Amino acid sequence: MAQYRKKPVVIDAFKWTAGPDQTDDPLWIKEAIVRGDVTFTGDSLSNVTMQIKTLEGVMTANVGDYVIRGVKGEIYPCKPDIFEATYTAEDQAKHEGLPVAGYQSQNSVSIELVNQNKRLEEQVLRVLDNLANMKGPAASNDKPSVIAVDQRWLAIGRTDFEKGFMAINRAIFKPARVKLPGDRQPM
Incomplete structure (x- = not known):
């Protein structure tokens, strides 16, 4: 069996809290809601879920999940443990500089x-x-x-x-x- 390494790509994401503290909703999720690609179910904030239309069907994001916009603009949910094991905040991601004098690590x-x-x-x-x-x-x-x-x-x-x-x-x-x-x- 062959092993594969995930390519280093930069994605957009946010942690969905569904509460009044949710202040970082990006424009792309707001646009998806307006288009009807993202809807919500539940009768109160305590049991609300986000329904996301994907090519594979409707996927559910629960409170505390991350919502990702991939490299082709696709939107999908990701459980926190998987997200945190797979991604690093971009401002923390550094790549070693070339072994050439004067060049430094780059993000x-x-x-x-x-x-x-x-x-x-x-x-x-x-x-x-x-x-x-x-x-x-x-x-x-x-x-x-x-x-x-x-x-x-x-x-x-x-x-x-x-x-x-x-x-x-x-x-x-x-x-x-x-x-x-x-x-x-x-x-």
Whole structure:
């Protein structure tokens, strides 16, 4: 039997108390209530349950359960013991820094932002790769689909895009200066 590790994803969740102290209802649960995807049963606060429509059918959340919005916007309940064994509050989740001087531990939000930037950068670089392959003769009236791209300017543009994405990622990760042998004062 193979074993699997849960991917590190960030989810939205709140602990449902069903009482007047419930002040942290997120907008997504309010919208689900308005849509009718979340309803309530019971005749008093002491025996109320939350009914959540899911792809698997209606699931019940009891007072004290966590209500989760998953990575695809799906909403479902989770018992407190399972939730607490599976999830850590995002502000507490830290990922070890790279084994590179000056880089520090990062939280999941920072890592996801940089990964989004890296995916966007890759899309731009693929467009530039396609342009780099356009080395044919200049367009003419009889062959309008064939163009020649100035490779020098394309290389300059590519470098500037790469520098821009690098600057954005550094703005998020904020690497620090490093201390060198012989330094007397901290950097």
